[in-house]
Amino acid sequence: MELLRLELINYRRLFERTVINFAQGDKNVTIIRAENGSGKTGILMALLFGLFGTVKYEQFQIENDSDFMVSSYLLEKSGSQATCTVIVDFLEDGHKYQIKRSVTATNTNGVRRQSSDVDTSLLEDGVNTGWDKAKIDNFMNNIIGENIRGFLFFDGVKYTDLFKQNDTRTRKELQKIIEKMLNINDLDQTIATLNAVASSIGQNSSNGRLESDYAKAKNTLGEKKTAWDDASTALEKKNDEITEFERKQQESLSKLAGLKEYEDTIKKIKDNRNRLEILKNSESTYVSLLKNSTKTMLKNTIYKTFGWDVIDDMSAIAQDSQGSLQLLETIVRRNQCICSDHPLSSEEKERVQKYIESIKADQQYHYSLSSSFRYDVTQIQDAEDVTSFDDAMAAAEKYYNDFNDINQEYNSLLASLPEDINLEEVTDSVIESSSNVKSFEQLIERAKGELPTLKQNVKDAEAAYNEAKSKVEQLDREKASASGQQMKFDFIKGASKKLAELKKRYLIEAQQSISNRANEFFLSLISDADKQLVSKMILDEDYTIKVFDKNNVEIFGQLSAGQKLMASMAFVMGLTAEASDAKPTCNFPLVMDTPMSNLDSRNRGSLISLMPTVVKQWILTPMDTELTDTEIDKFIATGKVGNVYQLLKTNISSKVVHYNSLNEIKGGIRHA
Amino acid sequence: MSDTNIKNQRLKKDISQLLSEKEQHLVLKILSEIESEGNIDINKANKIAAEAFEGGDK
Numbered sequence: 198m199e200l201l202r203l204e205l206i207n208y209r210r211l212f213e214r215t216v217i218n219f220a221q222g223d224k225n226v227t228i229i230r231a232e233n234g235s236g237k238t239g240i241l242m243a244l245l246f247g248l249f250g251t252v253k254y255e256q257f258q259i260e261n262d263s264d265f266m267v268s269s270y271l272l273e274k275s276g277s278q279a280t281c282t283v284i285v286d287f288l289e290d291g292h293k294y295q296i297k298r299s300v301t302a303t304n305t306n307g308v309r310r311q312s313s314d315v316d317t318s319l320l321e322d323g324v325n326t327g328w329d330k331a332k333i334d335n336f337m338n339n340i341i342g343e344n345i346r347g348f349l350f351f352d353g354v355k356y357t358d359l360f361k362q363n364d365t366r367t368r369k370e371l372q373k374i375i376e377k378m379l380n381i382n383d384l385d386q387t388i389a390t391l392n393a394v395a396s397s398i399g400q401n402s403s404n405g406r407l408e409s410d411y412a413k414a415k416n417t418l419g420e421k422k423t424a425w426d427d428a429s430t431a432l433e434k435k436n437d438e439i440t441e442f443e444r445k446q447q448e449s450l451s452k453l454a455g456l457k458e459y460e461d462t463i464k465k466i467k468d469n470r471n472r473l474e475i476l477k478n479s480e481s482t483y484v485s486l487l488k489n490s491t492k493t494m495l496k497n498t499i500y501k502t503f504g505w506d507v508i509d510d511m512s513a514i515a516q517d518s519q520g521s522l523q524l525l526e527t528i529v530r531r532n533q534c535i536c537s538d539h540p541l542s543s544e545e546k547e548r549v550q551k552y553i554e555s556i557k558a559d560q561q562y563h564y565s566l567s568s569s570f571r572y573d574v575t576q577i578q579d580a581e582d583v584t585s586f587d588d589a590m591a592a593a594e595k596y597y598n599d600f601n602d603i604n605q606e607y608n609s610l611l612a613s614l615p616e617d618i619n620l621e622e623v624t625d626s627v628i629e630s631s632s633n634v635k636s637f638e639q640l641i642e643r644a645k646g647e648l649p650t651l652k653q654n655v656k657d658a659e660a661a662y663n664e665a666k667s668k669v670e671q672l673d674r675e676k677a678s679a680s681g682q683q684m685k686f687d688f689i690k691g692a693s694k695k696l697a698e699l700k701k702r703y704l705i706e707a708q709q710s711i712s713n714r715a716n717e718f719f720l721s722l723i724s725d726a727d728k729q730l731v732s733k734m735i736l737d738e739d740y741t742i743k744v745f746d747k748n749n750v751e752i753f754g755q756l757s758a759g760q761k762l763m764a765s766m767a768f769v770m771g772l773t774a775e776a777s778d779a780k781p782t783c784n785f786p787l788v789m790d791t792p793m794s795n796l797d798s799r800n801r802g803s804l805i806s807l808m809p810t811v812v813k814q815w816i817l818t819p820m821d822t823e824l825t826d827t828e829i830d831k832f833i834a835t836g837k838v839g840n841v842y843q844l845l846k847t848n849i850s851s852k853v854v855h856y857n858s859l860n861e862i863k864g865g866i867r868h869a
Numbered sequence: 870m871s872d873t874n875i876k877n878q879r880l881k882k883d884i885s886q887l888l889s890e891k892e893q894h895l896v897l898k899i900l901s902e903i904e905s906e907g908n909i910d911i912n913k914a915n916k917i918a919a920e921a922f923e924g925g926d927k
Contacts (some may be wrong), residue, residue, distance in 0.1 A: 397911070
């Protein structure tokens with residue numbers, strides 16, 4: 198199958214008629230970049246709905262096939278009824294098809310109902326096939342069966358989950374997928390039918406002993422089958438139990454890692470709290486020091502400005518005024534002016550007296566000032582142990598800076614802790630989680646210790662069942678012989694055995710081929726550093742994905758989430774390549790929703806360069822955060838990107854915008 | 870065998886190589902019925918088996 202075009206009318210958030218053309222041929226990559234909530238997963242759902250009439254996939258969490266198809270806005274706007282239509286054009290087996298599916302929703306007094314009827318039609322090379330929905334669905338299912346669909350149209354998160362649980366159910370699912378993929382899933386029923394036909398040949402023979410032995414053997418076979426089933430179930434349960442213990446152990450380990458991280462944070466918080474307390478206590482010391490040093494500073498400033506000069510000047514002024522004072526006092530005493538002999542008038546005498554008083558006051562003032570400064574300067578000189586203002590200021594500033602820094606760190610550390618973390622309980626939780634990790638470790642070890650016995654039980658039970666089966670078959674043959682139809686019996690059983698061997702061969706070949714292909718892809722995808730650790734990845738005969746290190750030790754469980762995703766991707770590539778070979782007329786498209794969200798930049802690069810060379814078409818709906826300019830450059834370097842779209846959202850709707858090149862979407866999503 | 874419409878061409882080819890013509894008649898008829906109908910009635914299977922067996926090994 199090659200996807201050509203998707204057309205959406207009234208679909209979910211996309212109110213406008215929307216057309217997406219899928220890249221084909223040499224440029225086989227279609228990118229639809231979107232931000233959260235714009236409806237990128239809706240594009241994947243639309244494809245599934247359009248092609249197969251169903252979107253009943255766990256990851257979409259949708260209850261009904263056609264739920265939420267009709268745009269609620271348009272339904273509201275139209276008043277009573279609106280129809281959503283999804284049209285997909287594709288190529289298959291040399292023909293061009295157009296499949297069209299429509300669902301109608303009604304709005305009665307605000308109650309929305311979406312019809313469960315899906316109007317479906319299929320055009321083959323432009324001509325209506327006239328087939329009904331069931332026939333069209335069957336036709337589509339034959340192109341891509343439901344099991345493999347989950348791999349070809351997948352959600353990144355769900356995808357990783359599938360391989361997280363490498364359990365019995367997953368392995369059985371994988372076997373079913375491969376059988377369907379190889380188109381040999383009907384062989385089991387064919388083999389069972391042949392056996393039933395062979396068994397019915399000698400039915401109700403007239404030989405009493407034979408009939409009695411046969412009844413007993415059938416009874417024994419039933420019992421052995423039950424015993425085998427029970428033994429298998431016990432083994433499966435134990436394996437599931439181990440998987441569950443490992444999951445819980447992983448949970449405890451994650452919790453422990455988180456708590457330990459919190460523990461460090463909490464230690465820092467407590468340390469900061471103590472430091473803040475100490476600083477708070479020393480605040481008064483700094484304030485008093487600052488106040489004292491301020492007084493000192495004032496005095497110091499005068500001293501620094503005038504120095505000893507101020508004292509000398511004051512003394513000189515006082516001393517200088519002494520001569521003037523003596524002269525004036527002589528004038529008063531002699532009662533005559535120095536330069537003439539006439540006596541002083543009373544008025545002149547009074548004025549001279551005032552001068553004398555003034556000079557005396559001035560002299561006193563300057564003497565006291567001089568003496569006061571002398572005292573202060575002496576004080577300053579004596580106070581060598583008193584912190585200078587600059588030092589006090591620097592110390593105070595340091596105090597406030599320290600306080601603010603520590604307080605800021607304290608608050609941000611507090612904010613970094615989850616709300617439910619209780620500072621005082623973390624240590625207890627660490628102890629509890631450590632104990633849980635250890636407990637699970639012991640449980641896993643114990644459970645794994647039981648596996649060899651359980652496996653042996655299954656083998657023994659299987660051997661007992663096969664023995665009982667041989668007995669029944671032998672009696673079947675005897676009965677057929679008794680009725681003269683042994684040759685017919687041998688003929689049918691012979692055909693059945695050959696068919697069973699053929700099926701077994703197909704499965705082994707497919708398993709080995711997928712394993713080899715997956716290993717090649719895996720080694721191409723992982724980093725050089727990982728290649729130093731990992732030697733190979735295999736899908737073993739039990740359909741378990743295993744990854745081995747250089748010492749041939751299985752390490753799948755120890756891989757990081759990103760590495761597991763790469764292993765999963767490699768497996769899907771192997772599966773897809775195998776499926777394409779098994780059905781050469783049908784090269785499958787790979788449609789991936791948020792495929793790179795769990796990958797680091799290097800792994801994204803590997804995927805981007807490898808995937809377009811492996812699959813016929815690669816359609817991906819990445820988030821804006823996983824398709825940054827770095828990834829865009831890597832895509833451009835492949836030269837494989839044919840079509841580029843972005844889903845842009847407004848408050849109530851989204852629209853798909855086509856771009857001519859990847860360069861146009863660089864710099865993140867820009868809203869109009 | 871030409872009167873059956875088995876989808877899996879590889880399977881059809883391998884059956885033609887590994888099984889005798891009588892066995893092919895038996896297996897492909899039953900497989901074809903299961904493929905198209907989803908199952909097969911035991912009486913019909915018996916009839917096909919009888920026809921195939923009676924057909925003689927060529």
